[in-house]
Amino acid sequence: MNAPHDPSSVGAAHAQIARFDSPLRLRSGASLPAYELAYETYGELNAARSNAVLVCHALNASHHVAGYYENEKDNVGWWDNLVGPGKPLDTRRFFVVGNNYLGSCFGSTGPASINPPTGKPWGADFPVVTVEDWVHAQAQLADRLGIERFAAVIGGSLGAMQALQWTLSYPERVRHSVVIAAAPKLSPQNIAFNEVARQAIMTDPDFHGGHYYEKGVVPMRGLRIARMIGHITYLSSDAMMEKFGRLLRRASLGFDFDIDFEIESYLRYQGDKFSTYFDANTYLRITKALDYFDPAADFGGDLTAALARAKAAFMVVSFKSDWRFAPERSREIVRALLDNRRIVSYLEIDAPGGHDAFLLEDARYHAALRAYFANIEL
Amino acid sequence: MTPPEQALLARRPDLAAIAQWVNPGARVLDLGCGDGALLRYLWQAREAPGYGVEIVDDSVIACVENDVNVIQADLESGLSLFSDGSFDCVILSQTLQAVHRTEAILREMLRVGHEAIVSFPNFGHWSARLQVALGRMPVSDALPYEWYETPNVHHCTITDFEDLCRKIGIRIRERLVLHEGKAVSALPNLFGSVAVYRCIAG
Numbered sequence: 001m002n003a004p005h006d007p008s009s010v011g012a013a014h015a016q017i018a019r020f021d022s023p024l025r026l027r028s029g030a031s032l033p034a035y036e037l038a039y040e041t042y043g044e045l046n047a048a049r050s051n052a053v054l055v056c057h058a059l060n061a062s063h064h065v066a067g068y069y070e071n072e073k074d075n076v077g078w079w080d081n082l083v084g085p086g087k088p089l090d091t092r093r094f095f096v097v098g099n100n101y102l103g104s105c106f107g108s109t110g111p112a113s114i115n116p117p118t119g120k121p122w123g124a125d126f127p128v129v130t131v132e133d134w135v136h137a138q139a140q141l142a143d144r145l146g147i148e149r150f151a152a153v154i155g156g157s158l159g160a161m162q163a164l165q166w167t168l169s170y171p172e173r174v175r176h177s178v179v180i181a182a183a184p185k186l187s188p189q190n191i192a193f194n195e196v197a198r199q200a201i202m203t204d205p206d207f208h209g210g211h212y213y214e215k216g217v218v219p220m221r222g223l224r225i226a227r228m229i230g231h232i233t234y235l236s237s238d239a240m241m242e243k244f245g246r247l248l249r250r251a252s253l254g255f256d257f258d259i260d261f262e263i264e265s266y267l268r269y270q271g272d273k274f275s276t277y278f279d280a281n282t283y284l285r286i287t288k289a290l291d292y293f294d295p296a297a298d299f300g301g302d303l304t305a306a307l308a309r310a311k312a313a314f315m316v317v318s319f320k321s322d323w324r325f326a327p328e329r330s331r332e333i334v335r336a337l338l339d340n341r342r343i344v345s346y347l348e349i350d351a352p353g354g355h356d357a358f359l360l361e362d363a364r365y366h367a368a369l370r371a372y373f374a375n376i377e378l
Numbered sequence: 379m380t381p382p383e384q385a386l387l388a389r390r391p392d393l394a395a396i397a398q399w400v401n402p403g404a405r406v407l408d409l410g411c412g413d414g415a416l417l418r419y420l421w422q423a424r425e426a427p428g429y430g431v432e433i434v435d436d437s438v439i440a441c442v443e444n445d446v447n448v449i450q451a452d453l454e455s456g457l458s459l460f461s462d463g464s465f466d467c468v469i470l471s472q473t474l475q476a477v478h479r480t481e482a483i484l485r486e487m488l489r490v491g492h493e494a495i496v497s498f499p500n501f502g503h504w505s506a507r508l509q510v511a512l513g514r515m516p517v518s519d520a521l522p523y524e525w526y527e528t529p530n531v532h533h534c535t536i537t538d539f540e541d542l543c544r545k546i547g548i549r550i551r552e553r554l555v556l557h558e559g560k561a562v563s564a565l566p567n568l569f570g571s572v573a574v575y576r577c578i579a580g
Contacts, residue, residue, distance in 0.1 A: 331459060338460060345448045364436075
């Protein structure tokens with residue numbers, strides 16, 4: 001954690017809201033008549049407006065990428081180890097924008113927001129949004145901030161899908177795409193985990209078909225289980241072994257169904273914590289956005305044809321211990337970029353952290369990102 | 379040429395030969411590219427865009443620092459990321475002797491590239507022969523490792539390499555044999571310490 005006086009911290013961050021009153025047409029065919037996007041910025045946009053970097057977040061993060069809040073000093077941004085003065089994504093050189101995606105529960109318009117015609121929360125009526133929709137919304141925000149072209153768009157996991165989609169939806173508006181711990185589409189196994197998580201939420205008696213806000217309840221049991229399942233897939237088997245082994249939580253086996261093992265305690269803790277701050281309707285929608293992401297689908301499954309539109313230079317990074325989006329999935333992206341003769345570098349980091357490794361500070365990973373960003377011309 | 383590039387070519391005279399065989403604008407793949415110095419040089423001197431393949435973390439990061447495209451991968455598992463005929467020229471400089479699956483990598487090079495350029499230290503050089511005759515494993519400028527620390531697993535001589543090419547149907551278009559940076563024409567397998575070949579599929 002960075003103390004407030006830490007010179008490598010961006011310092012106190014300020015969440016901002018941009019309101020858009022023209023409708024956003026969604027991939028589903030539905031449209032949002034008006035919406036708000038939460039964002040934070042760090043550093044200064046230069047006079048040429050050539051130094052903007054968009055940071056896209058994954059499942060449960062937000063626009064709070066770096067720094068802390070004045071009234072909440074221990075609420076440190078989720079990628080604070082990467083973004084700040086002198087850090088690999090150096091805010092003395094770059095103007096960094098963190099954006100909270102549509103459908104979130106952390107500031108941008110989402111299922112818990114008020115649907116103006118009814119005066120009640122959207123709930124189940126909030127449309128299913130996709131990675132493409134998020135990118136279109138982010139482009140509106142870029143216009144608002146006066147950013148014609150991003151120096152780079154960067155993200156890990158679901159954030160990486162946005163970084164990739166940017167190069168397809170707006171090839172002229174992104175010079176570099178940094179795609180970390182990504183997959184070009186979900187495997188049936190990935191979709192299966194998501195479906196179990198959704199079922200956990202939707203079968204919770206407190207779910208009420210998604211209209212639980214007005215009932216004054218939260219489907220916490222479903223959210224807990226969804227988070228527990230997700231968490232298993234973020235960690236590598238080795239990391240779990242290292243961290244918990246078969247350590248017992250109590251003196252000896254209980255021969256009952258209370259917590260025996262440390263790993264059970266950890267998962268329950270993670271599930272409990274998550275269920276107090278995350279919105280179930282948002283969780284359903286994010287997992288759908290993941291499931292639906294497949295840029296090759298419109299090209300008969302040909303990823304090379306799908307990426308032919310991209311003009312950006314790419315940096316693709318995967319982690320050997322990541323089994324959720326294993327290195328082979330990143331290699332599919334690299335192969336398609338090579339076939340399109342795109343500028344691309346690919347790193348396969350032998351880090352133990354599993355899928356979550358992209359959030360951790362690995363010396364090789366950060367050295368490579370530092371070098372990559374340092375070579376981006378402004 | 380920048381001073382670091384001059385220093386590189388002085389240290390690795392085989393690279394000058396390689397560069398001279400790369401046509402301007404050719405698409406190049408450099409296997410075992412180290413810090414990417416050759417690729418950088420080829421881009422600046424021949425406007426030849428390329429990618430490097432490298433396994434060592436520090437070298438991969440050095441490539442990124444040098445603004446060279448690099449793909450982190452193990453050559454031993456083949457070049458499956460690269461499509462057939464997607465490069466004009468595939469380079470394997472001073473790496474052949476460290477590869478376990480020698481035949482496989484040569485075939486892979488000519489699958490993804492129209493032309494392969496290969497350089498290696500010649501184990502047939504007289505000083506190596508002499509050291510072996512005197513009962514020692516050779517150590518020289520071209521073979522700088524002690525036996526217990528060498529990354530090299532498959533040493534060969536000029537004659538050995540040419541035999542292998544014949545056996546697996548690789549045609550040698552050009553050969554340059556060097557010693558201390560100068561071309562060797564007489565008895566190359568005895569007086570050459572480094573050999574550079576330009577090959578195509580037979």
